[in-house]
Amino acid sequence: MQERVLKVLEFTKVREQLLEHAASPLGKERIINLVPSTDFTEVVKLQAETDEAATVFRIKGNIPLSGIHDIRPHIKRSVIGGVLSPHELMQIASTIHASRQMKRFLEEIDEERTEIPILKEQVDQIIPLTNLEQDIKQAIDESGEVLDGASELLRSLRQQLRSNEARVREKLESMIRSSNAGKMLSDAIITIRNDRFVIPVKQEYRSHYGGIIHDQSASGQTLFIEPQVIVQLNNQLQDIRVKEQLEIERILTELSANAAEYESELQIIVKVMANLDFVFAKARYGKKIKAAMPAMNNEGRITLFKARHPLIPMDEVVANDIMLGQDYTTIVITGPNTGGKTVTLKTLGLCSLMAQAGLQVPAQDGSELAVFDSVYADIGDEQSIEQSLSTFSSHMVNIVEILNRVGYNSLVLFDELGAGTDPQEGAALAISILDEVHRIGARVVATTHYPELKAYGYNREGVLNASVEFDVETLSPTYKLLLGVPGRSNAFEISKRLGLNEKVISNARSHVSEDTNQIDKMIASLEESKRQAEIEQQEARDFLKQAEKLHKDLQKQMIEFYEKKDSMLEKAAEKAEEIVDEAKKEAEHVIRDLRKMRTDKVAEIKEHELIDAKRRLEKAAPEVTKSAKLVDKKNKKQKYMPGDEVKVLSFDQKGTLVDRVSDDEWQVQIGILKMKVKEKDMEYLGAPAAVKETRPLAIVKGSDSHVKLELDLRGERYEDALLKVEKYIDDALLASYPRVSIIHGKGTGALRQGVQEYLKNHRSVKKIRFGDAGEGGTGVTVVEFK
Template sequence: MQERIFKVLEFNKVKEQLLEHVSSSLGKRKAEQLMPSVDYEEVIRWQEETDEAVKVLRIKGNVPLGGIFDIRPHVKRSVIGGMLSPLELTQVASTIHASRQMKRFIEEFVDERSSLPILLDYVNRYTVLAYLETTIRNAIDDNGEVLDSASDALRALRNQLRTKESRVRERLESMIRSSNAQKMLSDAIITIRNDRFVIPVKQEYKGHYGGIIHDQSSSGQTLFIEPQSIVQLNNELQEIRVKEQQEIERILIELSGKVAEESAELEIIVEVLTEIDFMFAKARHSKRVKGSKPKVNNEGRIALYKARHPLIPADVVVANDVTLGKDYSTIVITGPNTGGKTVALKTVGLCTLMAQAGLQIPALDGSETAVFEAVYADIGDEQSIEQSLSTFSSHMVNIVDILKKVDYNSLVLFDELGAGTDPQEGAALAISILDEVYKRGARVIATTHYPELKAYGYNREGVINASVEFDIETLSPTYKLLIGVPGRSNAFEISKRLGLNDEVIDIARSYISADSNQVENMIASLEESKRMAEAEREEANEFLRNAEKLHKDIQKQMIEFYEQKDDLHEKAAEKAAAIVDQAKEEAEAIIRDLRKMRIEKSAEIKEHELIEAKKRLEDAAPKVTKTKKPVKAKEKHVLKAGDEVKVLSFGQKGHLIEKTSDNEWHVQIGILKMKVAEKDLEFIKSQKVVETRPMATVKGRDYHVSLELDLRGERFENALLRVEKYIDDALLAAYPRVSIIHGKGTGVLRQGVQEYLRNHRSVKNIRFGEAGEGGSGVTVVEFK
């Protein structure tokens, strides 16, 4: 893609936003080099990487990315035998520590939560060099100072050094505390010059102490003298210091050699941490712009839902829906200046570049973008004083360049096509250019204020008109994009509201051709029809959703009823079997007694003993109490609203609400309201008419809450708020289980909902729906 397109569509500003979220110089360099890819597979991979990082940030909030340095120059120097400084070695140890922390973080996340295939693959590419980190930490502290513990020789030398320094200080302190010191010394202190201990002596007494003069004050009145009596001690100190420095260099060379031994592994660690830092920078940017992972295709389809320009503040930006590449490949946007046409144009172009760069886009989940070989744009006034080009000429230079390169795998954005010249010629040229780009098979969005282009979409297959909405009442644009409706002139209406005389406006109207008036009236009618159609469609969709929910509620209630019925039958059968078994045991005991009596008394069994045994057998038989059926009245009761009845097919009691036809009634059974044939009803008793209410005010089964919650199309944050409220309502309604519909989509909403449910104290179990329940697009929740 051309470098110019990144400036025109402000992709470079998006990169500047991204740079604010990197954690290391490695990630910064990677972000600075970010460019959109034209490789479909690579774009898919980048989007999956960003989505994994977004998932981790959403659940954990942060990741351990501190302490990462670009240690590649250090490693290369160590390989060629160079000695690394203590600070460079500390950076190596810090980077190893960061790699260890990251690996443990990802592995623990995978164990606790769910799979992270890309991140897990990254951290499995390198080996944690814990021994090298420990070796460096034991030798060098965080400030880059070599520790005494680095070697036994260094510890011994530093002990000697401290002993010698102590002796030198004692000798000098005895000098500065002497009776003559006050008049001969400028100050009673011990200081250091050229790594040797000295005292400040006044100029006139320099011969008293002898020794070596190392420095003097700026005034020349004070000399810093190393007294002759401690020269030898200072010499010994210097000798120990030289040995100390040699031992430090030996230690650093040894550590540098260990770094060189692991150079290949350290290169991999740096490479992996760079990728991970960049992944989480993209994830944090997604959170900033409230982005979502787009579906990516290589068929030229764009479908952006509630898309927002990422560089416009969230409190003023207007979200718009834009679809392109399925039913039509060209959109012509007409309407007044400052109405939002250019912003809509840039939003589509910028979202496309962001998606191809692996960034999530500021649009609703489920939006779709295509991978284009090239994105071309002619936007803004690029008048060139140096080249003596007018606005029109500069636009034409760009358009000529675009027409040389554009093909079927291109996205082309024209702003104010044909502007800057004679309106009639400009409009004709704009139509011709659009026809040419359309024939090449490219996806095109063009803005214009020429009225001739309003009819363009009606005369060309694969082309659709669009406009930006203008509020006549407030005399301001709403910045809403209306697909399918061309823009119309509002000059007369605006002038009238601003107080222009009606007579002047009427005269102006007379100058407008009949065709133009007809087109304007047609557009106005289209706008009104579109608004009415959208309102009616939304109302119909609401009715359909309610009907579907009610149907599903009834189905689930019936399933639960039959499950309960089967359970009761099973329990009754078990109870009957237990009674029969008990009776059998009693009978067997009686028979055993009879046999015993016969054996003991031979045939001398008396009549009363037989009668008593027979009575015991009769008592052992299970007693079944038959339920008395209600006695039907001699005369058939005339049913009326409010009567308590029994629905024979269900075996459930309810109340009559109203008669819907000659032989059907609306019956309220618990929380259900259903239509039942009169022949399926059995009168029980009359009551006052019961008014149905959509919601109950008490806890229990009368609390009317739907058995399922539909979250499709919701943003993640709003969805979780709805889930939280819905679970509370379902618990109040004492439901044993409910269903939450989140759809399949990218899986972000599903994972977030399931994560919330797993941590809810009242949730016993969650599972995906069965094949007939919606599969993985539905989560079934069972309560404790």
């Protein structure tokens, strides 16, 4: 990719924003050097890697990336025999610790069955250098000071050092507290010069203390003297300090040599941690701009749903659908200036570059992008003053270079193609350039304000006209891209809105050819048709989604019904078996008693004893109580009529009879569904209200015929949402639904908490729970009724 193209399409600005999310110099270095890849396999892996990081970030929220340093120079110096400073050694220990933390963190996530194979493969390369880390931390503290416990000799030397310093201070303290010290000393303090303890003595009393003069004040009135009595003690201190420094050098040399032994392991740690910091920075940036992972292909197909320019604030940017490379390979966008054509061009180019760099793109899920060998862009006024080039010449230099390099697997973006010269010649050049690039087979998007190019898409296969929408009512662009609709001039409408005399406008229209007027009318009709088609398409999508949801819910309820039915039958069978077993035991007991009576009394068994035994046998037989409804159904077959309300037993749902299909089958309306149901699967509930009672009744609106099985509250205000929940629960209860779903989204959790508090206190609610993974997770509350 050309660096000029990365700058023109503002990929460099995306890198600058990405830098804010890196946690270490290693990650920032990777971001600074980030360029889009042209290898399809590599791009797919980069996207999968970023998606895994986004998954981890979504699950855990915080990633242990602190304490990472660029220790490559330290490793290099240690390998060639250099002695590392305590601070450098601590950076090595800190980086080892960070790598161990990250390895354990990702291994725990992997154990939780979250699929992160690429990240897991990377941390598996890390060898935890626990011994080296502990050796360094036992010798050096966090501030970079070598600890007394680094060696026994160092501990002993520092004890001697503290003891001798105490003796020196004691002697000097006695001097400055003596009776004549006040007149001989400039100040009663002990200070240090040249690593030796001294006292400030006035010039005229220098001979009183003897010893060595180490320094004097700026005025020369004060001399910093090491008294003769402590010269020997100071000499001993210096000797201990030299030994201490030698021991510290020995410890640092040993630790540096240890680090050098693990050169390859440390280099792997640096490489892995640099990449992980880089990958998680991409994931954080994707979350910030609300990006999604695009599917990648190497066939030149681009499908972007609600794509946004990542550098425009989200409350200002207009999202657009962009499709290219399947039914058509060239798009010509026409329309007025400042209408959003250039932003659309940059959005497409920047999303392509971001995707090939492994970044998620600011578009909805389901978007798809291609991996191009090269991306070319001629955008903006890039005239060169040094070369004395005009706007047209500057554009033409870029276009010539593009035509010399463009290939089949290229993406080419032209902004205001042919501008800066005579309109007729510019339009002709634009058409010729587009023909050439289209012939080569590259994917092309060009913007222009030449009216001659409006007909370009109609005359050539694989070319599509497009435009940016303009609202004549507000006299401002909407920045919405209209694929398949060429741009039209709004000069007359704008002039009329601004108050230009109608006579002047009519006169102007007369100077425009009839063909142009008809083209404008056709374009206006296309715009309206496309707008209407988009509305109807969205309505169809919503209805299809509702139908699929209802179908899924009914299937789930059927499964639950049959599972419950089987469970109840199994329990009933077990209970019946227990009753029969009890009856058998009782019968055996009675028979045993009769035999005993016969044996004991032979023919003396009296009538009342036989009657009592018979009664016991009758009691042992299990009693089966039949439902009155079942008895009634056996004795009398119900006569059904259209409009009757029935209960469909297999679905446990109310319905209304529509029409008889056969002798034992009816068409039944259940909610928005109509289905065929056999009479044996129906239970009669009653006749229609008009038949049952002729006097007027209060009709409760909200029957199951139009109540959905879910309520979507996303985007609602808190108070409005609770009112909707209250009404929806009443309607669902009237519809006899056993359960419903309320979609409140995840967000801050305030709406979810409010909804669940209301449901917990509702007298008809049996149980509430969050949706399963396939039902929307914590963004959905499932309500079961009593």
